[in-house]
Amino acid sequence: MELKCANCDVVFDNNGTRRKFCCLRCHVVGRTDCTPGLGPKGDCWHWLDSAAFGGYGQIRVGKRMLRVHRVVYEEFIGPIPKHNSYHGMCVRHTCDNPICVRPDHLVYGTQTQNIMDAVVRKRFVTGVKNKQTKISDRDVKWILWLHSQGNVTQKRLSKVFGVSKQHMSRIIHRKRRIL
């Protein structure tokens, strides 16, 4: 069935599933509560879909249920390195709040690497191509956060979020009005 993505309004075919979002990024962004005041320090972003044992948010990707904070890490920051231990490399919450999906509250392994270094190096060269996207208010929050970390160029942000550089620049410069 053709329907509008619940995050970006792109029309897509959900192939008879109950999928409400056109892509994984929209699913993550669209089901995240960024209201100030969440979590121990009041700056967490909470996953709104189901949680698994231990309080970790879950997301359905195809037929599999995955831990959403790991998906967020891979989608927005970079690949999680493979590891031989039973659970593989873990992605930890620096906020100790398992339902949180805020990217800068996530680190993998024991490494307190600078997350934005990883963003710049790895992830933001990819993104959805040829997709005319409407940017939701939730997207704007993510964009402004990523941009505020420095080193993430508007060009990369525009690739990831599927809008022109000019449009991305407008979004970033309108932030005073939106927030």
Ligand SMILES: [Zn+2]
């Ligand atoms: Zn979408």
Ligand SMILES: [Zn+2]
């Ligand atoms: Zn958090």
